[in-house]
Amino acid sequence: MRAVVLSGPGPVENLVVAELPVPEPPPGWVRVKVAAFGLNRSELHTRLGLAEGVTFPRVPGIEAVGVVDSECDLPIGQRVAAMMGGMGRVFDGGYAEYTVVPREVLVPFESGLP
Template sequence: MNQKMRAVVLDTPGPVTNLRLQEIPLPEPQPGWVRIQVKAFGLNRSELHTRLGFAGDAVTFPRVLGIEATGVVDLDPSGTFELGHAWCCS
């Protein structure tokens, strides 16, 4: 499958104009994870520091931002959560 999702991507640290909305491949969840269909997200202080270049060498680019999100489960390989289950995470 060639499914895509929209994401806010930061290619390199810098001004807010370095944030781009783009389509990227829909990820498959790692073992023990679920995938959510995001309904809303925010950019927090940590991500502001990443954008400004204060995150250090541990951060790689391009980087998808929006780690604080809410939505519904759209894939759970373990079967623990029903599809459509409301989810909030940070």
């Protein structure tokens, strides 16, 4: 899968698009096929080294929307929003084709948007 990877704090050149394996969710976590993600000041703070608790290399992104892509209490294909809870800081975030997040950060929703 393609993902944006931040190698370490510093200039924008530390962000690169890379090929990574599709992540496998551990128990209690869910894989999401990402459809969109937010760009916000939090990622700038992470890139500059101002965010606490970040380990590198890291896929940034503290929020994303997409569909459930692994077994959990939600049906595969359910639209979900994933946000916060360590995304993009202590575990890889939404700047990727797939992300794996703790089930408790997922919010299922319905929408007429594509």
